[in-house]
Amino acid sequence: MELSTNEITGKRVKLTSWRTPNDPSIGDFTMSLEPLHIAQVFIWRGTQPYWRSGPWNGQVFIGIPTMNANYLDGFSLDGEGETNGTYYLSYNYANVSMMYVLSSDGNLHETCWDYAKRDWIVDWSAVSSVCDVYGECGPFGICDPKNSPICSCLRGFEPKNAQEWNKQNWSSGCVRKKPLQCDERVRNNGSSDGFVKLQNVKVPDFSQWLSSIAYDCRTECLANCSCIAYTYDSGIGCMLWCGNLMDIQQFSMGGIDLYIRVSSSELAMALIVACAYILRKRAIRGVKAL
Numbered sequence: 001m002e003l004s005t006n007e008i009t010g011k012r013v014k015l016t017s018w019r020t021p022n023d024p025s026i027g028d029f030t031m032s033l034e035p036l037h038i039a040q041v042f043i044w045r046g047t048q049p050y051w052r053s054g055p056w057n058g059q060v061f062i063g064i065p066t067m068n069a070n071y072l073d074g075f076s077l078d079g080e081g082e083t084n085g086t087y088y089l090s091y092n093y094a095n096v097s098m099m100y101v102l103s104s105d106g107n108l109h110e111t112c113w114d115y116a117k118r119d120w121i122v123d124w125s126a127v128s129s130v131c132d133v134y135g136e137c138g139p140f141g142i143c144d145p146k147n148s149p150i151c152s153c154l155r156g157f158e159p160k161n162a163q164e165w166n167k168q169n170w171s172s173g174c175v176r177k178k179p180l181q182c183d184e185r186v187r188n189n190g191s192s193d194g195f196v197k198l199q200n201v202k203v204p205d206f207s208q209w210l211s212s213i214a215y216d217c218r219t220e221c222l223a224n225c226s227c228i229a230y231t232y233d234s235g236i237g238c239m240l241w242c243g244n245l246m247d248i249q250q251f252s253m254g255g256i257d258l259y260i261r262v263s264s265s266e267l268a269m270a271l272i273v274a275c276a277y278i279l280r281k282r283a284i285r286g287v288k289a290l
Contacts, residue, residue: 003033003041008085017102029106033089037209038236039077041089043106043126049134050106051126052247054202056089057235063202065254066124098123131249134205138173139244142201146252154245155196156262173244178263182225193222194267195230195259202249203231203239203258210238218259228261 004013017027029050031043041053041061054063056077061067078088091100097113099120108126113119130136130150131143137151138160144150151165153174159165160172181192195218210220217238221227229241233256248258 002088002090003031004086004088005033005035006084006086007035015100015102017106018104020104023104027104029102029104031102031108033087035087038207038239039087039089043102043108045106049205049247051108051132051134052205053126055207055233055236055239057233059235062233062236062254062256063249064126065200065202065251067254135247137170137248139246140174140176141170142198142248142250144250147250154198154248154260156260156266178265180225180228180261181263192264193261194264195221196262196267198248198250198258198260200251200253200255201258202247202251202255204229204241204245205247206243207239207241209236210240221259221261229258231256231258 002013003015006012012032015031017029019025019027029043029045031041034040034042039056040063042049043051052063053061055061058077060075075089075091078090097115099111101109101111103109106127109122110124111120112123114121127133129145131145137143140154140157141151142154144152149168151168151170153159156177157174158177160175161169164170164172210217215238217230217232217240220238221230221240224240224242226242227240228243229245231239233239245260249255
């Protein structure tokens, strides 16, 4: 399997689904490589994103929590982007009993040949829950398949349309509760805004690459009033976000830490809640000791 994209001409080699499982004509879904400074793989339904892999860090796609340097081994991203703008994502079929299939419903399946059953068996699927569908919880929402409901707003944010949200229509997403104080920070040379950390998440779409070297991403983001989130991966470097945070997913394993910009008042509230939680736990332990 090989996907390729030329950033200059726009020419792409894509994987296309069948119309139905029994109709091999061109279907509704395609899969393509989208470099855009930090390469990702997208599944598209027409012109709308349906699923994305998260950024490629040189070894794995960090938005696929079960993928590591040893799992799904054989993927490589190469190219001549600096000369002719072409990038290639290929899979080396060292194991001839494995293949990847984009099904008619838009799901990418890794299949392995079962010699005993003499059939192809699905070993991994890109879309295993509704949280894997692109932007399920809207802007500034986070999706966790283990929660009920699955969508919640990021800390410091609230539903944009509470009535729709309560009916589990999350498409409008969330909005910030309190405005950032960045302009005041700049004027007073202070540090009013801060960051809250989300652990083990699929980072949002539309990241901006800052640098491949390890330096203070937090300082760079804090100094830019348009920057609302950042993260660092050793294989990629600093990634910043300056627009809507779209398609964040909570993982139970894998993913990376994402830092969301919030106002100082929101940080103070978070500290109060944390202190109250610690005191309550201590009080419970004290009662049990008696």
